Amino acid sequence: MSIADTAHTTPARTERLAVTNHAVPTQSALRAALVSEWTKLRSVRSTVWALILTSAFTIGLGTLFCWAYLNRRERRGDSIRSLLFDPTARSLNGVVLAQLAVGVLGVLVMSSEYTTGMIRTSLAAVPNRTVFLAAKTIVLGMVSLVVGMVSVFVAFFVGQAVLDRDGLGTSLSATGVLRAVLGAGLYLTLIALFGLALGTIVRRTPGAIAALFGIVLILPLIAQAFPEPWDVRIGRLAPFNAGQAMFSVRYDPDLLTPTQGIFVFLAWIVASYLVAMVMLSRRDA
Amino acid sequence: MSTVLTQRMIELQGLTKRYGDTLAVDDLTFDITPGCVTGFLGPNGAGKTTTMRMILGLDAPTRGTALVDGKSYRDHRFPLHEIGALLDAKALHGGRRAFDHLLCLAQSNGIGRRRVTTVLEQVGLADVARKRAGTFSLGMGQRLGIAGALLGDPAVLMFDEPVNGLDPEGIVWIRTLLRQLASEGRTVFVSSHLMTEMAMTADRLIVVGRGKLIADATVDEFTSQGEHWIAVQSSNPAALAAILTDAGATVQKVDDSQQVRGLKPIEIGDLALGAGIAIYGLTEQRATLEEVFFGLTGDSVEYHGMLGSQNGQAA
Known part of the structure; x- marks a missing residue:
């Protein structure tokens, strides 16, 4: 459509002639910002794609990992490794890739504001930076919690159904299983928020995604370069390894306990948010 | 309301x-x-x-x-x-x-x-x-x-x-x-x-x-605030310039007319009439806003006349 189709040579009249001292809505700034951020999130296509990928990786890869295990040599006989088999963790393995999709969504929620220039319009509408970041965090957190939880539960049930063909599956009522599945869903949610914090700190999409992938995927590899026992001691503090402790059922001496895992992972999130908040408040938009 | x-x-x-x-x-x-x-x-x-x-x-x-x-x-x-x-x-x-x-x-x-x-x-x-x-x-x-x-x-x-x-x-x-x-x-x-x-x-x-x-x-x-002058066209610019200068005005020749500052149009007309000089045009003119603007900001333009010597370019 060309401008000529829509242009009026005279602006249409506003309803009033004198500027009135109209009432400003009484609701809280955060409440209004939440509604606004929900509209923002649902009105761009990248959100839908990132969430579809998150779900597809969690469920699809989890199922594939379980199916592949049925054909593994190591489970034949009574080898130590087959005794250590963790059917819950196996069915949740898709989280390795899904975390990248949901993490990128988190990055985009903030970095797209900066790369498009929308941030200047957004902050002129919501000048309180804390309210702005809080609204984005809550909306993104809720959406990724719902999508993450649904995905991990579907992945768990489908994965166990596959493993049950050889009688290897477990159930939610077994010790630690429900905790592990919930842990995986929570992990995906928190990775999204980690991405949001990184997007706020870095402000550019490629840089923030590189930081996210680096910390989540590369950090555990770097830790392996340390001499023993520091490779394990440091490695298990990396976000992904701490997260793995959250969604494993069987005890792994190289990982933290589930409770330690969630606290270490939360520490990462809190630290990234502190830096993000300081930068958002101090830097010019 | x-x-x-x-x-x-x-x-x-x-x-x-x-x-x-x-x-x-x-x-x-x-x-x-x-x-x-x-x-x-x-x-x-x-x-x-x-x-x-x-x-x-x-x-x-x-x-x-x-x-x-x-x-x-x-x-x-x-x-x-x-x-x-x-x-x-x-x-x-x-x-x-x-x-x-x-x-x-x-x-x-x-x-x-x-x-x-x-x-x-x-x-x-x-x-x-x-x-x-x-x-x-x-x-x-x-x-x-x-x-x-x-x-x-x-x-x-x-x-x-x-x-x-x-x-x-x-x-x-x-x-x-x-x-x-x-x-x-x-x-x-x-x-x-x-x-x-x-x-x-x-x-x-x-x-x-x-x-x-x-x-x-x-x-x-x-x-x-801007400059203000009167553009005059006459039958004898040289003679008129002498008379107007004597009366305290400054006269400047621009193209085919003269820019007169310091006298009102009525004074210029009367002086010309007294000397027997025909006036063909007599218009008041003032600097445009643009000229006032350039006069005010001329010193403050960040990049004027520095083309090529600086990496900065006014945008």
């Missing part, structure tokens, strides 16, 4: 912004009063945009304050009800539909969906409300930005170079809109680097150069 006119305005007090060694905005102090269009004029790079960004709380001042309606911008809970601004028509997510773009802005300030439809109609974008903003032309983007500024029906409006890059029709539209908004009693603050544009829309001019305040006056005061 009450129709109380509140004195909402923008107040700058010693506003200063430093980037490294450069003072982008240097100790600006002025108020912007309601009911008129205040032009914010200066060459590119004079600090106009930076000033507006500080008013909106986007950039923090190095020193000084900028208040909107008596409060710092960041202290407004729902600022769109107080001040609507368009700094950059491209400051939006191109993947979002025009309607959704305005909706998320409206919701952030507790404004309803109906108002979004109203402002879209007001700026003539109702037909393309479902199109993604990234597909819009510059003129349509500008209208969308203005729709965003009007969402909260604010008493103060601020536009940065609103006619830049627009076609003639768009320019007329903006001019009419600015005048109309001011006639409704609103405070309108609009920047430009084009003096002629401002002369057509503004009542009051604030001129800046290199971040400093150069002039703050009404458009009329502004033009009367």
Whole structure:
């Protein structure tokens, strides 16, 4: 459509002639910002794609990992490794890739504001930076919690159904299983928020995604370069390894306990948010 | 609905912004009063945009304050009800539909969906409300930005170079809109680097150069500051020049006429009549706003005459 189709040579009249001292809505700034951020999130296509990928990786890869295990040599006989088999963790393995999709969504929620220039319009509408970041965090957190939880539960049930063909599956009522599945869903949610914090700190999409992938995927590899026992001691503090402790059922001496895992992972999130908040408040938009 | 006119305005007090060694905005102090269009004029790079960004709380001042309606911008809970601004028509997510773009802005300030439809109609974008903003032309983007500024029906409006890059029709539209908004009693603050544009829309001019305040006056005061002379064409320029100089005037020959300063037209006519010189033309002339503007900002233009020697380029 060309401008000529829509242009009026005279602006249409506003309803009033004198500027009135109209009432400003009484609701809280955060409440209004939440509604606004929900509209923002649902009105761009990248959100839908990132969430579809998150779900597809969690469920699809989890199922594939379980199916592949049925054909593994190591489970034949009574080898130590087959005794250590963790059917819950196996069915949740898709989280390795899904975390990248949901993490990128988190990055985009903030970095797209900066790369498009929308941030200047957004902050002129919501000048309180804390309210702005809080609204984005809550909306993104809720959406990724719902999508993450649904995905991990579907992945768990489908994965166990596959493993049950050889009688290897477990159930939610077994010790630690429900905790592990919930842990995986929570992990995906928190990775999204980690991405949001990184997007706020870095402000550019490629840089923030590189930081996210680096910390989540590369950090555990770097830790392996340390001499023993520091490779394990440091490695298990990396976000992904701490997260793995959250969604494993069987005890792994190289990982933290589930409770330690969630606290270490939360520490990462809190630290990234502190830096993000300081930068958002101090830097010019 | 009450129709109380509140004195909402923008107040700058010693506003200063430093980037490294450069003072982008240097100790600006002025108020912007309601009911008129205040032009914010200066060459590119004079600090106009930076000033507006500080008013909106986007950039923090190095020193000084900028208040909107008596409060710092960041202290407004729902600022769109107080001040609507368009700094950059491209400051939006191109993947979002025009309607959704305005909706998320409206919701952030507790404004309803109906108002979004109203402002879209007001700026003539109702037909393309479902199109993604990234597909819009510059003129349509500008209208969308203005729709965003009007969402909260604010008493103060601020536009940065609103006619830049627009076609003639768009320019007329903006001019009419600015005048109309001011006639409704609103405070309108609009920047430009084009003096002629401002002369057509503004009542009051604030001129800046290199971040400093150069002039703050009404458009009329502004033009009367400029040079003023009388162009005379006569049958005997040489003789006339001698007579007028004797009477205390200065005479300068320009092309086929003479520029006379220091005498009124009636005095020139009488003197010519006494000497038997026929007057063919006698017109009062004054410097255009543009010339006054160049006179004021000539020293402050950041990059003049430095082409090629500097990596900086006025943009």
